Amino acid sequence: MTPLALTSGDPSGIGPEIALEAWRRRNDDALPPFYLLTDPDFLAARAQSLGMALPFKVVQPDAAASVFGDALPVVALHARFEDAAGEPRSANAAGVIEAIDRAVDDVASGRAGALVTCPIAKKPLYDAGFSFPGHTEYLGHLAGLRYGGTATPVMMLAGPDLRAVPVTIHIPLADVPRQLTTQAIIDVATITAADLQSRFGIEAPRLAVAGLNPHAGEGGAMGHEDDEIIRPAIDALRQRGIDARGPLPADTMFHARARATYDAAICMYHDQALIPAKALAFDETVNVTLGLPFIRTSPDHGTAFDIAAKGIARPDSLIAALKLARSMADATAVRP
Structure with a gap:
């Protein structure tokens, strides 16, 4: 089985320890083989500080699966990490970026089946000259x-x-009506439907499209965006053969009977999507990036600097991300 590539994220956060803990639970949780891209000396020091006497072995990606049962496979970075739990440092940016670069190379070359990323922090990267908005x-x-x-x-x-x-993500709520466009909804929904087919094995995805305003605008009484922006997008999606319906009042979209009628909810802004997702399954929810030519999943939480190296970070979301990445890779492999 081709292993998964796992980046340890910001070394000052909880990424390294949840990676260690995930490997420790590999048998109980039936985890697929993965290897961790990190600085081995740093990892040894962090494991020691946590009292986690876990074996790991420095390998190349093609040897990861064979050692996974006995030791955590580690692919060594050229960069070195400063061990400063809870204190993000720009000096670690080179290693954080190297891990991402090499993991993507491994997936592109077939050495890894998918990419799973632990959380990174933007500020230390920006301080080191990183020019992209985010991961x-x-x-x-x-x-x-x-x-x-x-x-x-x-x-x-x-x-x-x-x-x-x-559809819109990290922008102020006040900016959502100005930045929400019919084309953006079409693009996001089209990519979602395509990846549900190719990565999740859903032959005919059903999309429920949320309205922006209370009661989906109630015919213009509570806002015109639902009729003027969202409804034309849904019409266009249907013309493309995509099963999309709405705009639906968001307050009635997420109970159990409603969820049974669709495969994905297309939401208009960050909290409209993330609040129900995290309320339903905070520890098991996974961040998946659609629209890429490779599979990428990530735990749905941040670096958690405040609890780093305290031995209380839970690996549940990372474990779910590893399992989902494997499932998506398998679904992709069996498609004609």
Whole structure:
């Protein structure tokens, strides 16, 4: 089985320890083989500080699966990490970026079956000269370099009971009506439907499209965006053969009976998607990047600097991200 490539994220956060803990639970949780891209000396020091006497072995990616049962496979970075739990440092930016670059190269070359990323922090990267808005945008850039063409990354929150996709993401709520466009909804929904087919094995995806305003605008009484922006997008999606319906009042979209009628919810802004996803399954929800030529999943939480190296970080979301990445890779492999 081709292993998964796992980046340890910001070394000052909880990424390294949840990676260690995930490997420790590999048998109980039936985890697929993965290897961790990190600085081995740093990892040894962090494991010692946590009292985690876990064996790991420095290997090349093609040997990871064979050692996974007995030791955590580690692919050594050229960069070195400063061990400063809870204190993000720009000196670690080179290693954080190297891990992402090499993991994408491994997936592109077939050495890894998918990419799973632990959380990174933007500020130390910016301080070191990183010019991309965030992790996802950088992965889109790398996809163009490694695979050619362009990529439009789309964020999906995938849990056991809900898949939710926001059209607008990290912008102020006041800016959403101005930045929400018919074309953006069409693009996000089209990518979502395509990846549900190719990565999740859903032959005819059903999309539920949320309205922006209370009661989906109630015929213009509570806003015109639902009729003027969202409804034309849904009409266009249907003309493309995509099963999309709405705009639906968001307050009645997420109970159990409603969720049973669709495969993904297309939401208009960040919290409209993330609040129900995290409320339903905070520890099991996974951040999936759609629209890339490779599979990428990530835990649905941040670096958690405040609890780093305290031995209380839970690996549940990372474990779910590893399992989902394997499932998506398998679904992709069996398609004609």
